[in-house]
Amino acid sequence: YQFVDSEILINEALEEGLNxxxxGAQGSLLDVDFGTYPFVTSSNTVSAGCCIGLGxxxxxxxxxYGIFKAYCTRVGSGPFPTELQDEVGHLMADRGHEFGAVTGxxxxxGWIDLVALRYTxxxxxxxxxxxxxxxxxxxxPTIKACVAYRIGDKEYKNMPYSLEANIEPIYQELPGWQTPLDGCRSEQELPDAFRHYVAFLEAQLRVPISIISxxxxxxxxxxxxxxNEL
Structure with missing residues (x-):
């Protein structure tokens, strides 16, 4: 490898109009400043971290681009309000091959957590x-999405200051599509129930889902x- 002043190289590329x-290698909620402290890493994992890291x-x-799963996962300890320790959670882990890439x-x-996703x-x-x-x-047959938290008698649609309290997720249920998606190659081939799930997420998050795996x-x-963006 050739050693270079990477910050100069990258900025010159940007000035030339290159892409x-x-x-980012780690999830946003592992951010040392804004993540679920103390269950965090040692750096800034939100997008602004690239400014410091790359100069x-x-x-x-x-x-x-924010990358997320159609459900929610976490490795190791830390708060996880929507965690499922039942057969549905085991099914997600099995079908999703959910094992840490480095640690194994x-x-x-658990179900997708829209409170945490909106925050990130x-x-x-x-x-x-x-x-x-x-x-x-x-x-x-049924898909759940956490749209808010309940702590005591108070409801939170934004991330609360502390996640140490006993959080009760408030779910909205949607019909499952119960048909394989892995053969679909275009948006038009996706089942209606899945497209409804995508539209629901976009309405909740107010950001378009531009790519689906x-x-x-x-x-x-x-x-x-x-x-006309893609």
């Missing part, structure tokens, strides 16, 4: 969403055309 893709100005950031530890699984979208200024592992939920192969990545 630079910066990929680029915030004004150089164009699109911010099994991931904890806000922190990183997400402009487009990418939904992964949609096919993991294929067999379920329905399997591990590159051909199972569906690019949605949104306002």
């Amino acid at each position: 630079v893709l910066a990929e 680029i100005s915030p004004k150089a950031i164009g699109r911010v 530890r099994p991931r904890r699984c 979208i806000m922190l990183s200024g997400v402009t487009h969403l990418i939904m992964m592992k949609s096919d993991v939920l294929d067999t379920l 329905v399997g591990p192969d590159r051909s199972q990545t569906i690019m949605r055309k949104l306002n």
Whole structure:
């Protein structure tokens, strides 16, 4: 490898009109400042962290793609309000092959948490969403999504200051599609119930889902055309 002044190299590329893709390796809620402390890493994992890490100005950031799963997972300890320790949680882990890529530890699984997802979208200024592992939920008759938290007699739609309290997730239920998604190659081929799930998420999150993955192969990545962007 050739040693270079990477910050100069990247900024010169941007000035030439080239595209630079910066990929974050860890989830937003592991951010040392804004994550679920003390269950965090030692750096900033939100999108602004690339400015410090790469030496680029915030004004150089164009699109911010937020990658999330159609359900929720977590490795190791830490708060997880929507965690499922029943057969549905085990099904998600089994169908999703949910084991830590580095540690090999099994991931904890649960329903999608829109309170946490809205929070991370806000922190990183997400402009487009990418939904992964949609096919993991294929067999379920009912899909749940956490739209708010209840702590005592108070309801929270935003992330509360502390997650140490006994949090009761408030769910909205949607019909499952109960048909394999892994054979779909375009948005038009997706079942109506799944498309309804996508529309529900977009309405809740107020950010478009521009890419949907329905399997591990590159051909199972569906690019949605949104306002002539893709």
